[in-house]
Amino acid sequence: MKHIPASLCQLDFLSCFGCCGNGMADKREIAKAITQNTLEFHRSDVHVKVWGNRSKDLHPAGICRNLIYDKSSDSIYCPLHPEKNNGVDYRVDHHTCDILHVCKTAFFFDLWADDMKDSFLLFLKKKQDDGELDWYSYSKRMADDSLLEEFEGLDWSR
Numbered sequence: 001m002k003h004i005p006a007s008l009c010q011l012d013f014l015s016c017f018g019c020c021g022n023g024m025a026d027k028r029e030i031a032k033a034i035t036q037n038t039l040e041f042h043r044s045d046v047h048v049k050v051w052g053n054r055s056k057d058l059h060p061a062g063i064c065r066n067l068i069y070d071k072s073s074d075s076i077y078c079p080l081h082p083e084k085n086n087g088v089d090y091r092v093d094h095h096t097c098d099i100l101h102v103c104k105t106a107f108f109f110d111l112w113a114d115d116m117k118d119s120f121l122l123f124l125k126k127k128q129d130d131g132e133l134d135w136y137s138y139s140k141r142m143a144d145d146s147l148l149e150e151f152e153g154l155d156w157s158r
Contacts, residue, residue, distance in 0.1 A: 008106045015075035018143030019101045021063035027136040033061035038068040049090040052080040056094045105148040123151050
């Protein structure tokens with residue numbers, strides 16, 4: 001099955017890991033887990049697929065053990081992801097990774113006209129500039145659809 005990139009996962013100003021875990025801990029615990037993963041990744045001398053298979057279970061903080069931080073791009077990402085490996089997906093067979101998942105916000109975003117996409121990106125950028133969004137809150141709010149609800153003024157829970 002071919003990977004179809006989702007437009008909102010890795011923006012040039014925010015990165016999302018909302019679908020890379022469940023029951024996620026607080027920001028501090030997730031930051032510690034990502035730091036641990038990143039150190040393990042950079043200390044490893046094995047192929048990324050071998051490194052990624054060191055554990056297929058979630059970190060106790062509720063996130064995937066393969067999420068790492070890239071200082072140069074200031075982003076959180078999965079080094080097993082096909083966008084990092086010339087289209088090869090090393091996440092296959094990880095029972096905690098739904099490689100076909102696209103959140104509701106990304107699904108609708110990809111259907112919108114360009115002007116609405118631009119408006120949503122400006123909405124996100126303003127929230128970030130106002131201190132309302134960072135890597136943690138962006139990921140949590142993408143996962144629970146609250147950014148989409150706020151942008152569209154809808155309540156999906158009804």
